[in-house]
Amino acid sequence: QSALTQPASVSGSPGQSITISCTGTNSDVGGYNYVSWFQQHPGKAPKLMIYDVSNRPSGVSNRFSASKSGNTASLTISGLQAEDEADYYCSSYTSISTWVFGGGTKLTVL
Amino acid sequence: EMQLVESGGGLVQPGGSLRLSCAASGFTSSGYGMTWVRQAPGKGLEWVSSISGGGRATYYADSVKGRFTISRDNTKNTLYLQMNSLRAEDTAVYYCAKSSGWPFYFDYWGQGTLVTVSS
Numbered sequence: 578q579s580a581l582t583q584p585a586s587v588s589g590s591p592g593q594s595i596t597i598s599c600t601g602t603n604s605d606v607g608g609y610n611y612v613s614w615f616q617q618h619p620g621k622a623p624k625l626m627i628y629d630v631s632n633r634p635s636g637v638s639n640r641f642s643a644s645k646s647g648n649t650a651s652l653t654i655s656g657l658q659a660e661d662e663a664d665y666y667c668s669s670y671t672s673i674s675t676w677v678f679g680g681g682t683k684l685t686v687l
Numbered sequence: 688e689m690q691l692v693e694s695g696g697g698l699v700q701p702g703g704s705l706r707l708s709c710a711a712s713g714f715t716s717s718g719y720g721m722t723w724v725r726q727a728p729g730k731g732l733e734w735v736s737s738i739s740g741g742g743r744a745t746y747y748a749d750s751v752k753g754r755f756t757i758s759r760d761n762t763k764n765t766l767y768l769q770m771n772s773l774r775a776e777d778t779a780v781y782y783c784a785k786s787s788g789w790p791f792y793f794d795y796w797g798q799g800t801l802v803t804v805s806s
Binding site for chain 2: 611617622628676
């Protein structure tokens with residue numbers, strides 16, 4: 578199972594919005610509504626931000642939203658804040674009952 | 688307060704074995720699946736293995752199938768990963784994650800334990 582494709586880096590200024598894409602295939606992202614997004618700060622454990630394409634766990638800011646179209650899922654962060662600077666990973670359930678992650682995207686807040 | 692604490696990492700020679708543990712507290716672990724995810728130094732996340740709440744269903748990445756075994760002892764609220772025939776490419780921080788719903792989503796993670804495979 579190949580890793581999902583994410584841009585290596587994105588950047589934005591405080592207050593702006595950014596979108597991170599996550600592209601897979603019909604066997605993962607496109608085939609199921611089971612995409613998750615994780616935030617990871619340096620040296621820390623990943624934190625679930627979105628599950629099942631667009632659901633936010635309790636306690637996650639509503640500045641984080643996500644969607645999916647075809648084989649590509651997207652995470653949008655609005656009202657960018659300095660604390661949002663981190664690595665972001667998508668993941669998806671697959672047709673062979675495994676899970677696959679994206680390569681990760683480094684978000685820089687300018 | 689929910690907590691996951693991994694242990695058992697360390698330095699091991701290629702071909703060797705290691706058993707990781709993940710102690711859960713603050714929730715009824717038997718009601719949830721559990722998952723191991725690893726991260727090689729400076730690299731991204733890689734799903735390794737998952738297990739159902741009762742322990743009957745297990746799932747493995749191709750990269751570890753036949754070498755790693757996931758198990759759990761719900762009487763001790765502890766998850767395990769037995770790693771055999773270790774290779775240099777298994778070097779990583781190994782995280783355990785509470786896994787909810789079906790298919791699982793990984794909703795709470797431990798802080799990880801480092802496994803280094805080197806001679």
